[in-house]
Amino acid sequence: MRLRRLLGFNLLLAVVLAAAGYYLGWWLGHQVNAKSLDYFGDTGQNDVALFLAYLLGVAGFLAGLGFFNYPFSRIAGRPATVDHDETVDPRGWTRYIGYSTDHKVVGLQYLIGIGFFVFFGAVNAMLIRFELLRPQPNVFGSGQYLTLVGLHGTMMMGMMTSGILGPFGSYFLPLMIGARRLAFPRVEAFTFWLLMAGGLILSSTVFYGGFPTGWTGYAPLNDQANMGMDAYIAFFALVGISMTLLAFNMLATVFMMRAPGLTWGRLPIFVWSIVATAGLNVLAAPVLITTLVMVALDRTAQTGFYLSTQGGSQFLYENLFWFFGHPEVYILAIPGFGIVLELLPVFSRKPLWGYRLAVAGMLGVALLSFFVWQHHLFVSGMNADLRPFYMLSTELISIPTGFIFVCAMGTIWRGRLRYDVPMLFCLGWIFNFLIGGLSGVFLSDVPSDVTTHGSFFSLAHFHYTVVGGLIFTFFAAVYYWLPKMTGVELNQRLGKIHFWIMFVAFNSTFAPLFAVGFLGQPRRVVTYPGNLQFLNDWASVSAFVLGLSILIFLTNLVWSLAFKRSPAAANPWGSKSLEFQVPTPVPVYDFERIPVIDSDPYPYGVEPAPRVPAPAGAPG
Amino acid sequence: MSGPNHIRRVAILTLVATLIALPLVIWVLGPALPPGSGSDQAAGQVTDNTVLTALVTPFVCFILVFFGYALVVFRRRGADDEEGEAIRGDPRAQTLWIVLTSALVIFMAGYGTYALLQNGSGGGQGPDPIAVPRGASLPVQVIAQQWQFTYRYPTYGGVETMHLVLPADRQIELHVTSLDAVHSFWAYGLGVKADATLGTDNVVYVNTRSPRSFDIHCAELCGLYHGYMFDTGKVVGGTEFDAWIQQQQQLYQPIAQYMPPYSTTYSPDPQRRAG
Numbered sequence: 068m069r070l071r072r073l074l075g076f077n078l079l080l081a082v083v084l085a086a087a088g089y090y091l092g093w094w095l096g097h098q099v100n101a102k103s104l105d106y107f108g109d110t111g112q113n114d115v116a117l118f119l120a121y122l123l124g125v126a127g128f129l130a131g132l133g134f135f136n137y138p139f140s141r142i143a144g145r146p147a148t149v150d151h152d153e154t155v156d157p158r159g160w161t162r163y164i165g166y167s168t169d170h171k172v173v174g175l176q177y178l179i180g181i182g183f184f185v186f187f188g189a190v191n192a193m194l195i196r197f198e199l200l201r202p203q204p205n206v207f208g209s210g211q212y213l214t215l216v217g218l219h220g221t222m223m224m225g226m227m228t229s230g231i232l233g234p235f236g237s238y239f240l241p242l243m244i245g246a247r248r249l250a251f252p253r254v255e256a257f258t259f260w261l262l263m264a265g266g267l268i269l270s271s272t273v274f275y276g277g278f279p280t281g282w283t284g285y286a287p288l289n290d291q292a293n294m295g296m297d298a299y300i301a302f303f304a305l306v307g308i309s310m311t312l313l314a315f316n317m318l319a320t321v322f323m324m325r326a327p328g329l330t331w332g333r334l335p336i337f338v339w340s341i342v343a344t345a346g347l348n349v350l351a352a353p354v355l356i357t358t359l360v361m362v363a364l365d366r367t368a369q370t371g372f373y374l375s376t377q378g379g380s381q382f383l384y385e386n387l388f389w390f391f392g393h394p395e396v397y398i399l400a401i402p403g404f405g406i407v408l409e410l411l412p413v414f415s416r417k418p419l420w421g422y423r424l425a426v427a428g429m430l431g432v433a434l435l436s437f438f439v440w441q442h443h444l445f446v447s448g449m450n451a452d453l454r455p456f457y458m459l460s461t462e463l464i465s466i467p468t469g470f471i472f473v474c475a476m477g478t479i480w481r482g483r484l485r486y487d488v489p490m491l492f493c494l495g496w497i498f499n500f501l502i503g504g505l506s507g508v509f510l511s512d513v514p515s516d517v518t519t520h521g522s523f524f525s526l527a528h529f530h531y532t533v534v535g536g537l538i539f540t541f542f543a544a545v546y547y548w549l550p551k552m553t554g555v556e557l558n559q560r561l562g563k564i565h566f567w568i569m570f571v572a573f574n575s576t577f578a579p580l581f582a583v584g585f586l587g588q589p590r591r592v593v594t595y596p597g598n599l600q601f602l603n604d605w606a607s608v609s610a611f612v613l614g615l616s617i618l619i620f621l622t623n624l625v626w627s628l629a630f631k632r633s634p635a636a637a638n639p640w641g642s643k644s645l646e647f648q649v650p651t652p653v654p655v656y657d658f659e660r661i662p663v664i665d666s667d668p669y670p671y672g673v674e675p676a677p678r679v680p681a682p683a684g685a686p687g
Numbered sequence: 688m689s690g691p692n693h694i695r696r697v698a699i700l701t702l703v704a705t706l707i708a709l710p711l712v713i714w715v716l717g718p719a720l721p722p723g724s725g726s727d728q729a730a731g732q733v734t735d736n737t738v739l740t741a742l743v744t745p746f747v748c749f750i751l752v753f754f755g756y757a758l759v760v761f762r763r764r765g766a767d768d769e770e771g772e773a774i775r776g777d778p779r780a781q782t783l784w785i786v787l788t789s790a791l792v793i794f795m796a797g798y799g800t801y802a803l804l805q806n807g808s809g810g811g812q813g814p815d816p817i818a819v820p821r822g823a824s825l826p827v828q829v830i831a832q833q834w835q836f837t838y839r840y841p842t843y844g845g846v847e848t849m850h851l852v853l854p855a856d857r858q859i860e861l862h863v864t865s866l867d868a869v870h871s872f873w874a875y876g877l878g879v880k881a882d883a884t885l886g887t888d889n890v891v892y893v894n895t896r897s898p899r900s901f902d903i904h905c906a907e908l909c910g911l912y913h914g915y916m917f918d919t920g921k922v923v924g925g926t927e928f929d930a931w932i933q934q935q936q937q938l939y940q941p942i943a944q945y946m947p948p949y950s951t952t953y954s955p956d957p958q959r960r961a962g
Contacts, residue, residue, distance in 0.1 A: 209911050281908045287885065288868040288910055375886040376954065381869055382884070415761075417771035424781055446871065447882040448813035448863070448889030454803065459796040469788040473781065476753055481693070482771040483763045494758070501750055505743050512799040514735040514808035517880045518722045521871055521906035585721045587875040589906040592914035596902070641768075672773035 077165050081131030085264075088127030092119030114297050115367045117275065121301040125264045132166040132260055137253065166260070168252035171653055174238025175552060176259050178545075181233055184226045184266040186617075191219035193614050196607040202597045212593040214277025214295065221282040221299055222269060225306040227537060228348075228395065229262060229313060231402030235544050236317055236341050238552055242646035242653065243335050245326025245662045250319035258313040265305035272298035281591055283392070286373030286384035290365050297366070300359045307356035307391075310398075314348030317341050328664035335644055335668040336425055340405020343429040344398050347436065351394035358387040382449045389440035397436040399533050401429055403500075403540035404471045407493045410547055411478045413642045414490035418669035420477025421470070428470030435464045445516045454513050461511035468504055472497070487640065488562035492543035495570045499535025503528060506581060524584025527577045535573060542569075542620070550635035553628060554652045561623040569616035575609035644668045697749075697756050704748040712744050713737060722878045725901055725922070727894035728809030729878030735802045742791060811863060811881025811889040814951070820892050824860035827853065828949070831863070831870035831883035834912035836903060840932060845949035848935050851920035854928035855898050863889040864952050868909040874920060876901030883907075888951035895922045 073079055096116025129135065141147065162172055163179075194215050198207050207215065237255060241248055249255050272278055275294035284303075289296055321334070321342055334342075361372040362384070371377025373384040404425075412419045419425065439461045445454055475497060484490070506528040509515040519525055542565075550556055579602045586602075588595045595603065627633075638647040645668065649657065717737035722729045761771075802808060807818035828839040829851070839847045851874075853859055863872045865883035873880045876899065881889045898921075905916035923931065947953060 209914060213908070213911065213913070279908070279910045283908070285869050285908070288908070291868065291910070375884075382887075385869075415771060416763075416769070418773050418775050420774060421776040421781055424776070444882075446811040446880045448811040448884065448887055451812040451815070452817045454810075455796070455800040458799050458803075459793075462792045462796045462799075465792055466785070466788050469784065472750065473784045476750070476757070477774070477776065477780070479754075479757050479761060481774065482757075482761050483767060483769055484758060484761050485763050494754070497750075497754060501747070505747065508739055508743060508795065509736065512735065512739060512795065513810055514732050514799060514802045515739060517728075517808055517810040518732055518875070518878060520880060521873070587721070587873075587902055587904065589871075589873065589904045591908045592904075594914045594917075670773075672770040 072161075076131065076133030076136065077161075078132065081128045084127030084131035085124045086127075088123035088125070089120045092116065092121070092123035095119050095123075112294055114294060114363075117294050117297045118301065118363060118367060121268055121297070125261070125268075125305070128264050129257070129260060134166060134253075134257060134260070166256050168248075168256050169655070170237050170241055170249045170252065170255060171552070171657075173252075173255050173259055174234050174236075177229065177233035177237055177262075178552075180259065180263050180266070181226050181230055184222055184270075185230070187266075187270065188219050188222035188226065189614065189617060191215050191222070193611065195219060196610040198593065199595070199603050200607050202595050202600050202603075204593050207593070209593050210277065210279065213279045213281070213591065214273065216591050217278050217281050217299065218269070218272065221302065222266070223533075224282050224395065224399075225269065225302060226262070226266065227533070227541075228306065228310050228398050229258070230399075230537065230541055231406065231544065232313055232317060232341060232344060232348075233259065233262070235337075235406075235548060236313075236402075239548060239646050240317060240320055240338065240341060241324070242649060242657055243338055243644065243668075244321060244324060244329055245645060245658060245664065246320060246324040247657045247661075249316055250323060251316045254312050254316050258309040258316070261305050261309040261312075265302045265309065268298050268305070269302035270298075272296075283388060284359075284362070285388075286362070286365070286379075286381045287375075289362050289384075290374060297363070300363050300366075304356050304359045304363075307352040307359070310348045310352040311356075314345035314352070317345040318349070326661050326664055332422070333664055333667050335409060336419055336422065337402075337405040337409035339426050340401050340408075340429055343433040344401045344405075347394045347398050347401070347433050350437065351391045351398070354387060355391040355395075358384065358391065382444075382447070385444055385447065385449070386440070389443045390437075393440040393443065394433075394436045396529065396532065397432055399537045400500075401432060403496060403536045404429055404432075406540040406544050406547075407496050408471065408474055408478070409644075410489050410493050410543055411475055412669040412671060413547075413640050413644075414485045414487060414493070415479045415482030416485070416641075416671050417478055417482040418667065418671050418673075419474065420480070421474040422667070424470045425474040428467040428474070431467030431470070432464060435460060435467065439464060442511055442516070445513050446520055458511060458513055462508070465504060465508070472501070487546075488557075488559055488566060489543045489547035489640070491563065491566045491570075492539050492546065495539045495566065496536060496543070498570075499531055499539060499573070502578075503531030503535055506531060519584060521589055522584035523580045523588045523590060526590050527580035527584060530577050530580075534577070539569075539573075542566075547640065548646075550639050551637075551647065551651055551653070554635055555628055555631075556633045556635045556639070557627045558623050558631070561619060561626075565616050565619045565623065568619065569613060572609050572612035572616055576606050576613055579606045579609075643670055693756070693760065697753055700752045700756065701745070701749045704752055705745045708744050708748055709741060712740050716740065722875055724896065725876040725899055726809070726878055726896055728806055728892070729876065730896075731802060731805060731808055732878045735799070735808070738798060739795065742795060746788075746791070806894065807892045809878040809880065809891060809893055811891050814888045814890065816890045816892070818892075820858060820894065822858050824858045824892065825854065826860045826862060827851075828862045828864070828951075829872045829881075829883065830866060830953070831872060831905065831909075831916075832866040833868060833910050834905070834916045836870075836872060836905075836916070836918060839949060840935075841949045843932050844936060844943070845946065846932070846936050846939055846943075847946060848939075850918060851903065852928060852931050853893075853895050853920065853922050854925050855895050855922050856925075857895055859893050859895060861891040861893060862951055863891065866953055866955050869907050870905045870909045870916070871907035873904045873906040874901055875904065877920075877922075880906060886952050886954065898922050898924055898927075 093116045096119040272295040278295040278299045364370040371379040373379045441457045442461045583602050637651045720736040724730045804818045806820045830837045838851045863881040863883045865885045870883040881891045903918040
């Protein structure tokens with residue numbers, strides 16, 4: 068009986084069909100055009116075969132998980148249904164390793180899946196810093212080093228675009244707006260498994276020689292590169308599709324499924340950050356997909372979109388990539404703004420200060436982020452007369468970003484601050500993002516950017532905003548919401564140790580790298596001047612300590628979830644927002660009755676306390 | 688609301704912190720900022736960096752003082768479950784913040800534009816430069832390819848050299864181009880950076896000063912040996928430069944007939960894929 072459960076549409080079949088699809092594609096690719104490619108005879112490089120292998124592999128993977136069953140049954144004329152597991156899933160824990168349309172299951176799947184690949188990216192970072200202990204190559208050759216750099220950057224960027232929206236958006240968006248599910252549960256599951264397929268594809272680049280372009284994948288290097296490049300293209304295109312669908316799903320949910328009384332002015336600020344981020348996703352990610360399809364055509368069908376020797380232009384690639392790439396970094400940053408402003412009221416015991424200003428800040432950043440992309444190209448020689456415009460637009464972005472800061476400052480002012488672990492990570496964000504944002508001033512200013520562009524200064528800058536911004540708020544969210552998601556407490560003492568080691572080690576890693584860049588070290592080099600060794604070694608050792616702090620977190624996670632298992636209270640932080648008013652574990656259908664909202668989400672310090680919306684079945 | 692005037696305290700502390708930090712930034716940190724005084728453009732960047740740092744210093748002081756003060760003074764005492772006052776905003780504070788940050792930002796952009804238009808600040812300006820310094824320039828071409836830079840001197844018969852030597856106290860017009868991938872020519876000590884792109888003539892002006900040597904790096908990932916694409920350039924006195932360039936002309940005389948004629952860009956054979 069037990070063995071019979073292995074049959075059917077599940078992860079096992081998915082892996083089998085993925086492998087079958089992969090080999091079928093590989094074989095087809097060799098039948099189609101082996102003779103027509105002039106370079107194939109010299110190098111054995113058949114990109115058509117590898118793209119087909121990836122494509123059919125992904126199709127097989129999704130088919131094995133059962134994603135095509137419902138569409139085909141509809142085509143066959145069966146009536147529309149709600150999946151059984153949107154309500155009650157009989158599969159027990161195994162629902163977490165299969166196709167599930169329960170947003171809470173998908174949220175946890177996202178957390179674990181993204182966590183896995185981000186850990187992989189973090190290990191690459193450790194290896195990069197290990198290599199940079201000496202000015203001359205010592206462990207890896209140039210090619211391996213560049214592959215590590217590319218894998219680290221691409222994996223982190225690709226995975227963390229969904230790093231907040233995937234886990235916490237999926238899980239808590241319906242709970243925060245009083246809905247029973249996301250608008251498109253099947254699409255939600257689809258985005259997750261697509262991202263996982265992408266992560267495996269990117270990892271497979273090591274079997275095809277890696278790729279030398281870093282996460283930016285500039286032409287014509289991307290055309291010159293060997294087959295490992297195809298993994299990058301396939302991965303980022305899948306990420307783009309996943310991001311777009313995830314974002315449409317979130318937008319549709321917020322627009323259509325808010326509980327009665329939940330006006331736009333009463334939305335939790337985290338939901339507003341999801342709206343702003345999702346808006347960026349749906350406008351920026353399709354550009355990425357198209358850009359990469361054109362790269363793939365250059366590499367397979369011998370088109371010349373980005374090859375100036377064949378009538379194309381490298382500048383076209385640079386423009387298109389950064390038209391996606393700059394909104395992308397705000398896709399990473401804005402959910403962090405949302406988390407900080409969502410958590411500060413809870414731990415300050417005060418309402419959010421300047422709600423409208425905070426919303427304006429997020430939407431303003433989102434809007435402006437589409438008008439700044441050429442600041443990545445200040446010294447490229449393209450559109451040199453537009454540089455003053457891009458300098459202005461880039462610096463204007465600090466105005467709405469400043470709104471987020473002033474709202475945070477107003478919120479803690481005269482509060483009753485509690486320094487629980489999530490609060491510590493939010494305060495860490497304030498410090499890190501302040502430095503990250505202000506170092507951006509030097510990069511947005513053309514004269515200053517001439518020296519800082521492409522140097523370790525810009526590396527330190529974006530690590531301050533992405534690690535110091537996004538990753539710190541990611542951990543704030545984990546400590547804040549994971550007890551709700553799993554019903555189990557995390558150890559607070561270990562959490563505080565994790566925070567302090569991480570905060571000190573993070574700053575100790577990246578602050579010296581500003582100096583390294585200022586002193587003239589370009590990015591992505593395997594060698595550097597000997598006089599910069601001390602600073603590089605300092606950064607490397609600090610980075611290892613930073614890695615250690617992540618291991619402390621993982622220890623806490625495993626120990627608390629697998630061994631200690633002390634049950635979490637339904638509302639451990641005394642939060643007044645809706646997602647903490649439902650019992651833990653969250654009922655399968657979230658709310659027995661849809662709540663009616665009659666106040667803003669932060670009724671702290673209000674006498675008499677307004678009625679916190681308490682759905683039936685809530686404790687207390 | 689009785690009790691101490693927190694706002695006044697934060698204001699005074701901010702003022703004190705700023706008065707301490709600002710002179711340090713202007714007179715101690717500023718001169719140490721990169722990229723030094725190797726050229727007019729480099730010195731201009733140092734000024735620019737100093738101005739930017741000085742402008743953000745009061746804001747940094749304010750925010751750090753604010754948080755330092757608030758985190759200590761407004762912490763929860765004991766197991767107090769009291770909640771803070773329900774203050775949902777303050778139109779005056781919000782307006783003041785918006786006005787101040789906007790003024791700062793617009794001033795920065797204006798100042799940056801002004802600094803840029805003086806002499807191009809050492810950044811690549813493409814084929815039609817907008818910030819052109821006055822006076823005659825010595826044209827020098829920088830050709831990037833995987834994985835080295837070479838240099839051509841069109842006024843000296845288009846001789847192509849392996850190292851960059853420039854005369855002191857001259858205005859140089861660098862023409863940066865590439866034969867393959869995108870590179871970026873970064874002459875750190877001169878405050879020069881310009882992407883090298885196939886088929887594009889990227890012009891940079893640099894006004895050299897006294898003789899010195901400077902580091903050259905490739906600052907755009909260009910493939911396998913990107914990390915090895917570095918060199919040391921030299922700024923030398925006028926007579927020394929003349930002697931050097933004559934020596935180069937003699938050295939490369941035997942291959943001059945095989946060189947392609949000088950051009951702002953070069954079209955190599957259609958690129959073939961390489962491993």
